[in-house]
Amino acid sequence: MSLIVAENVKKDYRMGEVVVQAIRGVSFEIGPASFVSFIGPSGSGKTTLLNLIGCIDTPTSGTLSVAGTNIAELDRRRSAAFRGSNIGFIFQDFNLIPVLTARENIEYPLLMVTHISPKERRKRVADLLEAVGMKEQADKRPDQLSGGQKQRVAIARALVSEPKVVLADEPTANLDSKTAHSVIELMKAMRDKSRTTFIFSTHDQKLSDVVERLFTIEDGLLKA
Amino acid sequence: MLDLFKIAIRNLLRYSRRTILTASLIAIGVMFVLVFSAASGSFKSLMIGQITDSLMGHIQIHKKGYVSSLESLPLNLGLPHKTSVKIDEMLARSKEIEASSPRIKFGALFSNFVESTNIRLNGVYPDREFKTVPLLSSRISKGKKSIQKGEILIPALLERGMKVKIGDSIVVVATNKEGSVNGKQFVVAGVLDGITGPGGRDGYIHIDDAVELLRLPETEISEIVIRLKDFSRLNIVLNDITGQLQKTFQKDGKFPLEIHTWEDLSPFFNISLMIDIMTFFIKIMLVALVLISVLNVMIMAVYERIREIGTMAALGTPPSKILSLFMLEGLSLGVLGTVLGGVVGAVILWILNIAKITYNFGQSKGLVLSVSVDLTELAVISLIVILVSVIATLEPAFKASRMKPIEALRHV
Ligand SMILES: Nc1ncnc2c1ncn2[C@@H]1O[C@H](COP(=O)(O)OP(=O)(O)OP(=O)(O)O)[C@@H](O)[C@H]1O
Ligand SMILES: [Mg+2]
Numbered sequence: 001m002s003l004i005v006a007e008n009v010k011k012d013y014r015m016g017e018v019v020v021q022a023i024r025g026v027s028f029e030i031g032p033a034s035f036v037s038f039i040g041p042s043g044s045g046k047t048t049l050l051n052l053i054g055c056i057d058t059p060t061s062g063t064l065s066v067a068g069t070n071i072a073e074l075d076r077r078r079s080a081a082f083r084g085s086n087i088g089f090i091f092q093d094f095n096l097i098p099v100l101t102a103r104e105n106i107e108y109p110l111l112m113v114t115h116i117s118p119k120e121r122r123k124r125v126a127d128l129l130e131a132v133g134m135k136e137q138a139d140k141r142p143d144q145l146s147g148g149q150k151q152r153v154a155i156a157r158a159l160v161s162e163p164k165v166v167l168a169d170e171p172t173a174n175l176d177s178k179t180a181h182s183v184i185e186l187m188k189a190m191r192d193k194s195r196t197t198f199i200f201s202t203h204d205q206k207l208s209d210v211v212e213r214l215f216t217i218e219d220g221l222l223k224a
Numbered sequence: 225m226l227d228l229f230k231i232a233i234r235n236l237l238r239y240s241r242r243t244i245l246t247a248s249l250i251a252i253g254v255m256f257v258l259v260f261s262a263a264s265g266s267f268k269s270l271m272i273g274q275i276t277d278s279l280m281g282h283i284q285i286h287k288k289g290y291v292s293s294l295e296s297l298p299l300n301l302g303l304p305h306k307t308s309v310k311i312d313e314m315l316a317r318s319k320e321i322e323a324s325s326p327r328i329k330f331g332a333l334f335s336n337f338v339e340s341t342n343i344r345l346n347g348v349y350p351d352r353e354f355k356t357v358p359l360l361s362s363r364i365s366k367g368k369k370s371i372q373k374g375e376i377l378i379p380a381l382l383e384r385g386m387k388v389k390i391g392d393s394i395v396v397v398a399t400n401k402e403g404s405v406n407g408k409q410f411v412v413a414g415v416l417d418g419i420t421g422p423g424g425r426d427g428y429i430h431i432d433d434a435v436e437l438l439r440l441p442e443t444e445i446s447e448i449v450i451r452l453k454d455f456s457r458l459n460i461v462l463n464d465i466t467g468q469l470q471k472t473f474q475k476d477g478k479f480p481l482e483i484h485t486w487e488d489l490s491p492f493f494n495i496s497l498m499i500d501i502m503t504f505f506i507k508i509m510l511v512a513l514v515l516i517s518v519l520n521v522m523i524m525a526v527y528e529r530i531r532e533i534g535t536m537a538a539l540g541t542p543p544s545k546i547l548s549l550f551m552l553e554g555l556s557l558g559v560l561g562t563v564l565g566g567v568v569g570a571v572i573l574w575i576l577n578i579a580k581i582t583y584n585f586g587q588s589k590g591l592v593l594s595v596s597v598d599l600t601e602l603a604v605i606s607l608i609v610i611l612v613s614v615i616a617t618l619e620p621a622f623k624a625s626r627m628k629p630i631e632a633l634r635h636v
Binding site for chain 1 (some may be wrong): 227231234237238531532536537538539540541542543545575585628629630633
């Protein structure tokens with residue numbers, strides 16, 4: 001059974017009179033524990049598609065189901081709860097909460113979203129800090145961390161609630177190519193460990209060799 | 225909740241300068257209101273104390289129509305002996321009443337055998353009068369703090385104007401209600417400092433002397449002055465007394481008495497009312513100050529952190545928790561300001577108390593302003609400020625909680 005099923009998904013943005021067709025009908029399936037990338041030029045619709053899968057946006061038409069749930073049917077509160085337990089996010093700009101330390105940032109989804117015993121919580125956070133190699137920096141605030149370090153913390157944060165899918169929209173765009181590679185390698189290693197599906201977008205062809213499955217997106221359509 | 229609180233506090237610390245500025249603004253407001261209301265409250269109660277405790281008592285009973293012609297001290301509007309005795313008995317039974325004192329008030333001519341002048345006199349039972357208006361004895365600046373039959377307490381103005389000394393003999397001449405004139409010799413026993421207000425420049429003699437001087441067939445009382453055990457129960461006791469008197473004296477729908485509190489009889493009640501109104505408006509200003517400053521900060525806080533809110537929402541933070549987060553921030557800001565203002569205000573009041581600031585009220589000189597922190601007042605002000613902070617935060621916090629993550633994340 002597939003984890004993500006998209007059937008003729010379309011997304012229009014209406015800006016006054018003008019309608020922008022960001023996604024013009026895409027269908028695909030992604031299974032569990034995959035390592036998938038959407039690659040395409042700027043404006044092709046990568047972010048739009050990831051937002052749809054991530055349940056922070058809804059398709060204009062077509063059906064999109066994630067982990068067996070049709071995401072169009074969720075209201076604000078339920079979709080927040082759904083994201084909290086099923087989806088992890090990694091952002092281009094890291095988007096760590098600036099007033100929290102690395103450790104607290106990783107812990108955040110467990111406090112806000114799920115109800116897990118403090119003991120289990122501490123164990124998960126400690127394990128993830130170790131796994132992403134941020135044990136030494138655990139008590140630093142984001143402004144004391146480098147870009148690569150921030151993205152490691154973000155990966156740990158995305159995984160802490162043990163989601164089924166982690167979505168990363170251009171996770172390496174703000175990193176130099178060496179750091180970018182190590183971040184992608186880390187994501188892959190984490191996939192191997194957690195059996196979580198990772199989907200990331202990029203416009204960097206160089207990163208395509210590490211992915212297991214590649215979707216090329218152009219002008220709102222997937223290319224075969 | 226604790227974690228939300230942690231984030232809220234850290235966000236306040238993150239913009240520390242703005243937080244300090246806003247908290248100080250609230251603190252200054254709280255402090256100002258606290259000091260002002262304590263100082264004005266103490267001034268007010270002192271003023272009221274001066275008026276009631278040295279002159280007017282708390283409640284006065286007259287025959288109907290007396291108060292409207294109070295200035296002329298009419299003798300034909302006295303309470304008949306039987307009536308005043310009945311009232312006395314009734315007042316003696318009440319547990320609320322500390323003391324009461326009947327007075328015969330009249331105008332007379334005061335002569336030192338060389339020249340004469342007008343004087344207004346109270347004929348009183350000295351022990352009852354001193355119990356009912358306990359500060360009266362403190363107004364006696366020279367001579368004895370009591371009077372016997374044949375003695376007179378004269379106002380200071382007369383002492384100077386007529387050049388009389390303690391121990392001098394003087395003559396008081398009065399016209400009674402039938403129009404016949406009678407004179408009587410008195411020894412000056414003491415001099416009374418005048419105070420501002422009706423009756424503030426009266427002299428005092430023994431009630432028996434007044435009866436004799438006015439050739440009254442029986443004691444006819446002009447007014448009965450009442451002092452309560454608990455001043456704060458003024459209106460309750462007033463209703464109580466009025467009810468009882470009505471039961472006893474009302475006949476054919478006519479009530480022959482009138483009962484007033486000091487508030488009805490003294491012009492200073494209006495001043496005290498004005499002080500209350502001023503305090504009220506200053507509190508309104510405090511509310512406005514808190515409302516505007518907290519609203520301002522919270523609108524900024526939400527605006528600056530739109531992407532952060534988007535991130536939190538994307539990670540699955542429920543809208544209710546985002547709301548709580550900002551509410552806690554506004555609440556903490558209000559609490560911080562309140563605590564700061566409360567502490568500084570209390571210190572200022574404490575210093576004022578030590579400094580023993582004195583002021584003059586009418587002819588009463590060197591009254592010490594004893595300001596104290598009224599704990600209920602402090603609690604009420606704090607509660608108001610904190611409540612207003614919460615109300616001011618409501619709109620921005622609600623807005624934050626309603627943000628769509630996709631739009632919030634796109635915000636630059
Ligand atoms: N909120 C929006 N309102 C209007 N148009 C939008 C909106 N979001 C995206 N678009 C448009 O939809 C198209 C796809 O945008 P999208 O952000 O998905 O592209 P992208 O592949 O992520 O590009 P990039 O690599 O530059 O991030 C673009 O033409 C963009 O202008
Ligand atoms: Mg994009």
